[in-house]
Amino acid sequence: MSRVANGIRSTGHPLSGNLFTELQSDILRGRLKQGEKLSEQQICDRYGLSRTPVREAFRQLELEGLIETIPNRGAYVLGLSERDLSDLFEMRKAYEVLAVKWAIERITEEEQEKLEEAYEFMEFYTMKGEADKMLNINMQFHNLIYKASHNRMLEHTLSTYQLYLKETESNSAYLDGHLEQVLMEHKKIFDAFVSKDPEAGAVAVAAHLDNAKARSK
Amino acid sequence: MSRVANGIRSTGHPLSGNLFTELQSDILRGRLKQGEKLSEQQICDRYGLSRTPVREAFRQLELEGLIETIPNRGAYVLGLSERDLSDLFEMRKAYEVLAVKWAIERITEEEQEKLEEAYEFMEFYTMKGEADKMLNINMQFHNLIYKASHNRMLEHTLSTYQLYLKETESNSAYLDGHLEQVLMEHKKIFDAFVSKDPEAGAVAVAAHLDNAKARSK
DNA sequence: AATTGTATTCTTGTATACAATTATAGGCGT
DNA sequence: ACGCCTATAATTGTATACAAGAATACAATT
Structure with missing residues (x-):
């Protein structure tokens, strides 16, 4: 297919x-x-x-x-204004929180293995200091969470938002010099999957996105 | 047009x-x-x-x-499963909270007048005990908030969710006998517009939707 | 000069025709 | 009888043709 x-x-x-x-x-x-x-x-x-x-x-x-x-x-x-984009960031955050909660409750073994693999790649790229590869694997990590939420609409919407924000932002190297910080934030998210704690996941994702917004400024 | x-x-x-x-x-x-x-x-x-x-x-x-x-x-x-609908309710709640916050910050005078008018109709229909008219004005009230958020995507998404939940739910008379309660919940939302308190609005909307979910069971 | 009415042109809305891919059925061989 | 291959039919993807509505230009009138 x-x-x-x-x-x-x-x-x-x-x-x-x-x-x-x-x-x-x-x-x-x-x-x-x-x-x-x-x-x-x-x-x-x-x-x-x-x-x-x-x-x-x-x-x-x-x-x-x-x-x-x-x-x-x-x-x-119609296009998107500055405020539209700022709003979109908030909307994304609201849905990411739902996605991670449901993903932690519903993730399959195979999906969790893939997520672990993605996280390990993040560790590797952080060590090597490769910011552009980090950006890619970061997207994949989040997409795996969307998929693991097992909700088509949520997955589709978040993928679209990711695209919107990626296409419009100039986040080429916005995480240069923040790699360890970003890795740590994702570790907290992944840990919530390991301990199967949806609330911890929600908190970790919200914090991650708040920090991401602050970094992009 | x-x-x-x-x-x-x-x-x-x-x-x-x-x-x-x-x-x-x-x-x-x-x-x-x-x-x-x-x-x-x-x-x-x-x-x-x-x-x-x-x-x-x-x-x-x-x-x-x-x-x-x-x-x-x-x-x-593809259609929507029971879980999809339950999820949709949560997704709607997350967005309604954003919508009311932004609406309180951004609403124009004309829009607020319309909202007040809608609320007054709710009082009237509650007094008369007309549950079906209440359902309609309830939808209008929420749609006015969506519009007042001044965010096209949010407005469109919430309108769609409203449609989805309306078309699928059998909420024909789910608020029979709860009219005063529903009115009170909307009063708290409208009061937040009067006092221009976005956080109070968010709390009121979240409570309203939680109660609505409980009522629909 | 401004305005209104009309004819023309352009654009969209819909229907149909053609091409390419896929599904199906029947025949053939084993 | 079962599986495989081929030919036919059906369905989707795309292009074109026709119809209806809107915009524009221009002339006539005030």
Whole structure:
């Protein structure tokens, strides 16, 4: 089955299944600006597709709140303001707390093994001081928790938020010089999985995200 | 502008803009069952539409997590389990708390007037003992808070959750005999708007939703 | 000069046609 | 009878064609 994380389908045409993702990224990165009109034909020409897949992508972007479509008039980019992003961080925190609680209650053995493996990679990269690899494994660690929560909507929403924050933030090296600190925060989270203590996990995740926000400033 | 609450567009054809809503409702109400295959042609025949609008609706349902589509194979109903709904309630609570906090900080005068008006209707219907009208105004009251949070995504998500829980729950008369209690809970929420105390609002909303969950059992 | 009415053009909404992939059924051999 | 292969049918993915509504330009009138 060729299904990828975010429910993105990869089909024959090189861009068809990814058009939604492509436009999403363009909006989040600011390549498409607030208020800009998105003509279907224009997108067709740019990506070499017909209107059918373009319209499907538009409907999805509309549902995600990234564009607004007015009947018989067209689609307009909405984008995210600074406050939207700040809000998104809080929304993410609220859901991460739920996710870790449920994950600790519901995680399977295989999933916990993968989480342990991810944590061990974090230890390794911290030792080696590789901040960029740390960023990647950090994302994986959190995604494993989302999956272990065994709630499709929560998993999907948190993955989307992660993408939004990743695409917009300039967190290229925001954890340089904080690697040990970050590792310690994840250790507390992982420990909560070992001791099967949802409340401890919730506290650890909330603290981790608060610190992450402070670091990104 | 003919745009409705949930971003639903109403166009020429009687069902086109509502097909997504229609299928959403069918899945939530259990008319379309878990695992059932959704053939595009079958939906076209049933609703008298061509495949283009049907596919657009499918893409949206997929994004909402109500169906799963496998490339070149088709769409399958996912539906919501008992645990999913219980989880949804918790997710809603987490977001309602954020919404009320932000709403208290950001509400405009006009919005607060509308909220007050809604609350006064609640007092009126409580006095008259009209439980069904109370259910409606209750929804409106919460929707006004969502809107006053001035965060599109939060507003949209909470509206969707409200729909999900409303469509699935059999809360026809779950607040019969609890009208005074429900009114009191909303008074505490509204008071927090008057005194502009976000934390008090958060506490009041959390308590209200916990009680609502207890009542629905 | 400003405004209103109209015709034209452009864009979206929907339907249909074609291509590609997958499922199915029947025949063949073992 | 069972499994495998091939041919056919069915379904999805994409492109194009047609219909309906909105925006624009322009002329006529005040």
